[in-house]
Amino acid sequence: MAGLIQRHGSVLVRRFLASGKRITRNSLATARFHTSTQLDKRVSFNLSDIGEGIREVTVKEWFVSEGDTVEQFDNLCEVQSDKASVTITSRYEGKIVKLHKQVDQIAMVGSPLLDFDVDDEEQVSDDNSNSSSDTDEDVPAQAVAVAAGGGHGVKVALTPCGKVLATPAVRRIAMEHKVDLHRVKPTGRSGRVLKGDVLEYLNMIPEGTVKPHPTLLRTQPTASPEVTDLRQLETIVPIKGVAKIMVKSMTECLKIPHFAYSDELDVSKLVSLREDLKAEAQAQGIKLTYMPFFVKAASNALKQFPILNSTFDEANERLIYKSYHNISIAMHTPQGLVVPNVKNVERKSILEIATDINSLQERGSKGSLTPNDFANGTLSLSNIGMVGGTYTHPCILAPQVAIGAIGQTRLLPRFNASGQVIAAHIMVVSWSADHRVIDGVTMASFSNAWKKLLEKPQLFLLDAK
Template identity: 50%
Template structure:
């Protein structure tokens, strides 16, 4: 705590007012003793000590802060820098994007915690950055016009309307520490993203969590108070009327050829090249190495999707009117979730030594996606609580993020059961590999029009899809896998039966 002693001596002349201030600031460690002598009407006298005019204000130069790569979670210790959104000399604000990094599980956009100027980038593109090490240097913005009324003296000259304001110097380290401390807030990346999307400064939000942590509810409550806005209703509460027959969705005529992309010819080189295994490919190496320790039990069957195909054709325009593309996967996921309620052993996990089984309460069903960066398996959270339309909405979101390599860590972690639609690319049967610590996985082939006999022995046209299951044979026997598959199959062959079990 600084102690200030101000000694004033006054002298008046016919037309001039002089003020001599001696300010001594004493601290336990540092002592700063600037002396100011200012004369109105005369030039400032030259003293052996620093001096300034009373009309000037104190400014504090910014401090260089090392912005370190924080813990991304899931045990990730290093990432690859894929893209820089800033360069040295750029000005950034809190929540501005700094760079995009890629771990062996997801791509993550790193945002700034401070307002300031980028002074140094520690890594080049494709370099490996380590958690806890500096990522960039940011010169934090200086505070201007520091208002300390206890240290301010205002003098008014009767012959002049000018104010005489005196602001003592502020110790640099102390001021910078207060500035940085003032900007420090506790909030998860998801909460920070929500605040950024709604242009909310976290410093203005009162956190109700532990140690003042800002929660999602705090952001929503603050937004409601500021704007008086009502949060949009969930998709299940929306009522969308069917489209009139006169307003049919325009489709591409079947006889009109669809232009195919022209692929560039490959350039042949006679040299071998070696590349490091990084990113998602490294994650696949690690996961598949663990998976091969699991004794897989395979089971295959075919499913008649004729009724489901008809139902989807009826619901597609309704979903499209809500802005959602409706595929078969939401039905597959919902049917699987209903089956997992009857066979919870398939929605479980085992420890490394297979000594304990953990039955998962949530059905976080993963969906394998083929992207430009390789195989990614994001998952739809809490499928047991979602409607078919809500599942479709979430799948649309995950597919858009996957196509642009923007899936977050939360999107691809926490899965409890996995489905792979390999048939969208081609093929009929597959041998899916379990993703540890899960214990089961399913893969679907392409839907094909095939002849089959009905109950009356009449040959009919049907929509057939083959499914291939793999289960951890250490804890799941063949009978359990077969019964689950039969139940899942019955829901899809008779979609109306799902209504009896939907919640």
């Protein structure tokens, strides 16, 4: 009999004895024993099919070494495909005797990753792979999940659905003492029932001897519902109205070869002047901002450099000079970005320009601007400083040939004529010009003429209209 047990495996013979049948040579010979895993406890852990047509992965990191003893569901390694990074977990308990792949080596699907020396009590499936099914009835059917990595991964063992997670050795103890494992409180990793849990349930050891695994002490986050179609999280907004016009105009403007020029201005005197005039303008029912000064200064500088007040007729390769100064002003409205213009600035005072700007802004906020408000603009200005910007690279509004973007005015230290450090109101301007028409010297000269008027606003008096 001892020879029979040695040849056929002690565990399987004990099971046959438990069935109550008499053991004979003939019965052992005809019994369907899975003896291969008992004669050779060394099993290979193969890389299963990851899916998505992936046939190979790269080993990124090993979490174990040869000689380590691991339990079921311990992390073994992390592998990387061209689509995802996946953590491989163990389905066996036992000692690791060989790692088949080193870090950065390629592992093919179906090839062994490592070899285990499993316990005598462990039941090893016939395929010796990290798949999600077991052939031995004592091993619980495992749930299957896809590892993290954008929906691409291998099947890994998770807490089973409807069956208690426990090793065959623990199940044998429970069977011998007729214990329903569903009634035993688990303390092992991820809710596994341990041998100590069964012994506590049977009052063979004091209650509380087995401490819960840390995974049971952590608060499990509430899983958010999985979104199978990302389009459910998208909102489709058709482009129409002002936004549709902007798409067309900006597409056209970026066909223009832009070049940029930037400079800074000391507008301390302009700040003081505007503060003095603001109350008087308010008495006349006019809100006086800095923009009317910028617009008027641009008009005066255009008289010296009329080429910046032209439009480029690309089809006929010619410039069209405009005698009127219709200065376009970029405005943010509930409908989007609009660029209406103040007509005939060259003939208007600063207060008249302020009145026109206020009217355009009011009608823009109500969406009541007319096509005439946008027609025949000759030069554009944009005040990005209203939202805190400094430098930018504005896009020219075709068929115009230049645009200026005015940055935020900041109080900064500067040296005066005597070499003393003073607080100065510094503003930055960024110009963009059509390099087919405007050269750098012309753009810089125009900017300097505009800058001179704003740094010395009393010069407006010399040609006030």
